[in-house]
Amino acid sequence: MAKIKSMFVCQECGYESPKWLGKCPDCNKWNTLVEEVKETHKEIKSKVNNLRVLDNMPKSIGQIKSGEKQRYDTGLRELNRVLGGGLVRGSLTLISGDPGIGKSTLLLQTANSISKSYGKVLYVSGEESEEQIKIRGDRLDVNAEQLYILSETNLDLIEAYIDELQPVFVIIDSIQTVYKESITSAPGSVSQVKECSNAIMRIGKNKNIPLFIVAHVTKQGELAGPRVLEHMVDTVLYFEGERTEEFRVLRTMKNRFGTTSEIGVFEMAEEGLKEIYDPSRIFLEDTNFNQEGSAVIGIMEGTRPILVEMQALATETNMHMASRTAVGIDSQRLRLILAVLEKKLRVPFYKYDVYVNVVGGLTLDGTTGDLGLALGLLSSVKNTGFKLERMVIVGEVGLTGEIRPVSSCDRLIKEAEKMGFKNAIIPERNKDKVTSASMNIIGVSNLREAISKIF
CATH class of the missing domain: 3.30.230.10 (Ribosomal Protein S5; domain 2)
Known part of the structure; x- marks a missing residue:
């Protein structure tokens, strides 16, 4: 039978301690350790001679074929520039930014364009209902028949819908609202974010589906959640700008498929984000x-x-x-x-x-x-x-x-x-x-x- 125990986990950096501490010894933040119930199963030791088939054998680097990853055109030249030429199949992209800066608007416009060009797109929202997304879609003139909206936070159900729908592109807004029933901690906690991100990454790699996940930011403007989240994903984008200003800048913080020095410039208008091809002017x-x-x-x-x-x-x-x-x-x-x-x-x-x-x-x-x-x-x-x-x-x-x-x-x-x-x-x-x-x-x-x- 599984043994149940609790650990105190820092909500900033993911440091684990068997007892409560006022100050995290890893990131030096105060009052960030929260008790989370963890379930540890008995470790199963396997011998190599008992393994029947090894599918993924080590290969010589000379035997490995190299080639450019196939990319989707997002329909937004500025977003393609930041991503390194388009959206790579099977990639996991994290986008963050201040509340109200236009992350959902950008992703909804991207989903509309990809669904018109390539097929089914699933937009999963844990923060808004289908009706709220439809209202924004009407304002942005989003009307693609192949764009499917789902308001759900249970990751197991989301995975089942992905298996049934077989989309070519998936957006999850946001990672802090998604949870797995097997994890007892609350949505948005370090354990939930780590496990859900791992599961989402596995879905994308196994099915060769590009995924976009939205992440919240802290009061200091940093990415909320454990640092391992940034290491896990392929690309990290940050959407910056002032809500009182009409200009928005999309900046790459990490990109395994392109450079990290490109920016995309947008203008926030009533009908959505407009691309700025000549930012100097x-x-x-x-x-x-x-x-x-x-x-x-x-x-x-x-x-x-x-x-x-x-x-x-x-x-x-x-x-x-x-x-x-x-x-x-x-x-x-x-x-x-x-x-x-x-x-x-x-x-x-x-x-x-x-x-x-x-x-x-x-x-x-x-x-x-x-x-x-x-x-x-x-x-x-x-x-x-x-x-x-x-x-x-x-x-x-x-x-x-x-x-x-x-x-x-x-x-x-x-x-x-x-x-x-x-x-x-x-x-x-x-x-x-x-x-x-x-x-x-x-x-x-x-x-x-x-x-x-x-x-």
């Missing part, structure tokens, strides 16, 4: 050039060059400790640039509150925008704009004040030329590889040289 739509503190910078998101506006504001303060606020860039990077400006140019930023914002809700990675940030901060302190009209700025700032070269500078300048820019400030070491018929290309080696050229 959208992000610069309301830019007021030659305003103090405003600089247009070029960044690379995967293979896509994007121009965005970065705004900096420096105001004098009487407080003992000046404030530093950064939205869209790393706050540590902002402090580094401020330290370089204070040391090399003797600008007293310790007397200023500094605020930096990337327009459009985009979050920047890398160092391509360092020079634009530095010059925008100086422009705000001087209370004057740049003397060069319609200018784009590209470059990394070193700790000694030198301007270091950046990769893909030529592609960024071509994007700026396409957008109608007239001037470009780039690192001197990038200038030999950059050509433009209509733009004035200015190479700079250090911050002082850059200041003399634009102020």
Whole structure:
């Protein structure tokens, strides 16, 4: 007979303890250990000579055939870009994001497109009824006959419906609402999420069906549930943006079938998510050039060059400790640039509150925008704009004040030329590889040289 015992499991990281602890020793979070009943069966030891058939024998790597995985076209070019060219059969994709950001809208539009092109699609919702999904579908003009809606949270029943329906694509919204009856803990607990994810992965791999599962996020914006969930799936997507803004960015955090540096840009409209094929034009739509503190910078998101506006504001303060606020860039990077400006140019930023914002809700990675940030901060302190009209700025700032070269500078300048820019400030070491018929290309080696050229 099975022996029943209980364990205390951390709801953040999955750490298990035989007794309750106030602080998890693994992730150092407080009050996260919850008692869960576990059933342990007697271990059955099998001898190798008793095994009748070994179907999956080890193979030499030279004997294994390699080939590109077959992919489904999702009907959304931006989603295909993020996934690496389309939806791989048998893959398990996890998508997360803040509540109300548009995850269900994106998946419903994808399900509608795939069902029209390839066959039956099953959309399983544990949070909404069929009627609620139908109301959203009417608003999004989702009317595919092969799209089936199921409101269910019991994973055993969901698996039975998949066996009966034989769909080509399955969406489960969300993993925190699904449960297995054999697990006694509540839905959303670490044990339920781990077991249900394992079962879903087995369904997808055995039946060669691509699956999308939705996951909740914590207050800190991190993926809710155990860390093993991210390791288990093939692709992790994060849908980001502000609910008050119309732009949404779909970013890849992990992808076994493609790159992790691509992004997809969408606009939330009344009739659903619209794809943005030219994000530079959208992000610069309301830019007021030659305003103090405003600089247009070029960044690379995967293979896509994007121009965005970065705004900096420096105001004098009487407080003992000046404030530093950064939205869209790393706050540590902002402090580094401020330290370089204070040391090399003797600008007293310790007397200023500094605020930096990337327009459009985009979050920047890398160092391509360092020079634009530095010059925008100086422009705000001087209370004057740049003397060069319609200018784009590209470059990394070193700790000694030198301007270091950046990769893909030529592609960024071509994007700026396409957008109608007239001037470009780039690192001197990038200038030999950059050509433009209509733009004035200015190479700079250090911050002082850059200041003399634009102020």
